[in-house]
Amino acid sequence: MEPEKAQVGPAVLACMPIALMAAVAVADIVVGPGVGFLPLVSLGPAFASLVGGWRRTAQFGVAALVLCVGLGLYDNLFEERRGFTAMASVAGVTAAGMAAAAIRSRREAELASVRSVAEVAQRVLLRPVPLTAGPLQAAVSYTSAAAEARIGGDLYEVVASPHGIRVIVGDVQGKGLAAVETAAVVLGAFREAAHDEKTLLGVGERLERSVDRELEGEKFVTAILAEIGSEHEAVFLNYGHPAPLVIRERGDAEFPQPPAFALPLGLGLHGADGPTPFQVPFAPGDQLLLYTDGVTEARDARGDFYPLGEKVELLKDKDARRALETLRADLMAHGVGPPHDDAAMLLLRYRDQP
CATH class of the missing domain: 1.20.58 (Methane Monooxygenase Hydroxylase; Chain G, domain 1)
Structure with a gap:
């Protein structure tokens, strides 16, 4: 680039x-x-x-x-x-x-x-995430590629349901008002399903049906769903989205991959198999960063992608919001010129004491 x-x-x-x-x-x-x-x-x-x-x-x-x-x-x-x-x-x-x-x-x-x-429409859709949800501390960062309009196609939500803390981070195909409209469909379906469905797979299946019914043509949404319960583990469903980043209390990091890759939302009902839930240990002191491809695909002057896995040291601040802002500032410094894609990041910390 x-x-x-x-x-x-x-x-x-x-x-x-x-x-x-x-x-x-x-x-x-x-x-x-x-x-x-x-x-x-x-x-x-x-x-x-x-x-x-x-x-x-x-x-x-x-x-x-x-x-x-x-x-x-x-x-x-x-x-x-x-x-x-x-x-x-x-x-x-x-x-x-x-x-x-x-x-x-x-x-x-x-x-x-x-x-x-x-x-105003996007502020209504992307409501501020709760600072705490059960044992979790949350922080969010959003940078839109449409700098003139300050709107984009990335979405996120944190829902404290009777079945655990359920989270979604997604990336809508396209930008601008059309992307905001699609994000409204996804977030509305997720907020309802997150409370009603007993399993995360049920949330994903309901979300898939809603998105496929509402979207037209070849529109699609990559998304990752997560559920954090009381068993010190996180359950994921990955719909063609970048892998989550899990940072252990001792400092090492990993990008857990699904057992099988699935198509994005809006394309999964056309004969392909849906995603398979997979579990990852997530204990007190650990951190979970969900993000969109605007983060990992940001390039510097030499054309190198942003090395997210090498930046975990930036998330050491005790305050989750300050830590995420430090990471965002480093991401902006890495890129050349204005961002070419929306970049959303959602940081979840498993607190030592709820």
């Missing part, structure tokens, strides 16, 4: 009209009227329309007209048609720029409204 190219910032664009008109004025004075630099004064209002509203564009248009008249008189261009032609060019570009700026401002306002609605 190539590094992101630097983008021109708003401050540079804001200064461009002044710089361009000044450069045209200097060039016209130095070279003289023979080259015909005068119509290029219209570049000022043209670039002004890229930043700001129509009023700012009009102000630069008036300044460009004054500069055009001054240079025209200096070059004696009003004795012929060239001076009036240059003024007409400036006026025409200014009018077009004002119209473009007005349309852009209106569309930006509409987009801001849509973003606001989407953010």
